[in-house]
Amino acid sequence: MKRVLLNPLSLWGFVIIAGILLLALFAPLIASHDPEAIDVKAILLAPSSIHLMGTDGLGRDVFSRMLFGARISLLVGFVAVGIATVIGIILGAISGFYRGWVDIVIMRLVDVMLSIPTFFLILAVIAFLTPSIWNIMIVIGLTSWMGVTRLVRAEFLSLRGREFVMASQTLGAQDSRLIFKHLLPNSLTPIIVSSVLGIASAVLVESGLSFLGLGVQAPQASWGNILTDGKEYIQFAWWLSLFPGMAILITVLGYNLLGEGLRDALDPRTTKQ
């Protein structure tokens, strides 16, 4: 942990993500208005001391909507990547540990999934479901487990041949003990790094889907769907487009910095350089 915080990249990433997490957590306390309250007397107001980031086409306070939108982005990132990581660990572990025909089947499935342009696949599924934040998280999770699977498999394959694993096996350790006590804990670093980087892309995908109108639905606020409004009013209300875009940029940047920093800090090979 000390090494992680000493690395300038991951320190910055950590500060950014922690900041957004706090803002999202205390959104109801910080927000100056009800994020879903419509006020016809305050339509498209420019940023001021009352409305820090102005108001949208229905007179809703953009600052408050941004705060609650942060909750969506964080939630989607965590849950989607959580799903992908769990699937990836299970399939990768089976593949790398047992090898043989299960490995072949799983790896061909990975090939198939990787060959379909991902965003097309997500769009195809999302469009047929009722758009909701839960469906989005599940679909992003179910379409992004391939990287983790390959990673875990590769780690397991290389770890299985190492002396400490063979020694444990010779002493009569069961498969489950080998997997959970030896192989998995030693593969954690790359899994964590790829998960953090995965959250960044999940946040981008969610905002893109919401922007297209296939994601989080109004009146619930998400950075993506605030931007959809921004597109409509771009000639009159720059604040509707500027703030959510910056928020997505900063969040994704935060996760990327954290991920790269973790990689540098935890991987002895790159630290040496």
Add this chain to the structure above:
Amino acid sequence: MTKYLLKRLFWMLPLLVGISLVSFLIMHLAPGDITTTEASFNPKASEESRQKLRQIYHLDEPVIVQYGLWLKRMVTLDFGKSFATHQRPVFWQVKDEKGNITKGMIQDALPVTLLINVLSLVLIIVVALPLGVISALTQNRPPDRAITIFVFIGFAIPGFWLALMLMYWTGVVHDWLPISGLHSIDFEKMAWPAQILDVLKHLAIPVFISGLSGLAGISLYVRNGMLDVLHQDYITTARAKGLPENSVVYRHALRNALLPLITILGLSIPGLIGGSVIAESLFAIPGMGKLFYDAVLMRDFPVIMGILTIGSALTLLGNLLADVAYAWADPRVRRGVVQ
């Protein structure tokens, strides 16, 4: 080499069948079909007429039977006709009895998307190579720092947002660039140089947007690749025998650092194709992404299946091309392939 190519091409077949099966299952497991959208357009449509519609399109059969029917037609490259837009053929043009030609939807859209992708790839290579090399040669000094910051922002910036901002800045505030479509209204009357310029003007922002994250990624790869190679023994040797620094950097180091790039470019193809959806919808460019988005909203199964299959086939072909290019560029790999 030919044998290797044939083997690889042959292996694409089962993979494509797998891809189409996965796509088909996913699409049909989800609730709703074309009759749902038709009904929402025409509230008077009775359950009976919807049932009839389902029969016409074989939507009342079990999924696996539908997939069999689809696969049977695929053998003759028949992607079927669109449910939604005037029964247009999905893939390629057809001639009716009177000799009228109806162009295929993908036939129209694919060249547009390919053009955007090829231009993005050119942009990526032209900009990312020098950036990566400069970054590596000035490691940890100001130019490298600046490029690294650019790379991180390029990774993190939401493409559709940047597109929106550029659209506003160049199209609404300044009127420098057109903001929608593929060409101007008077395109037909222009001379060909003006036509090319017109298309390029329309595609400038979309190409920049779809290339940006790739650009960031590739410059990072070139930087790290160069740093790796520059620490190798043969570079020290080249320097020790007194070669000029330029020759060491460009002839010895860069050429070797570029090798992995071929694979990376091949792997970036599905991202480029998938990324076209938002840019094309935003700028109303009639490419694969916009076609797919519209088809998805209409639940137009044949079009969705057609695009997923063609998009995946392109991805596989791209990977194959990358592998062949790698073998061509690297004698060590070539020897391995032939054996």
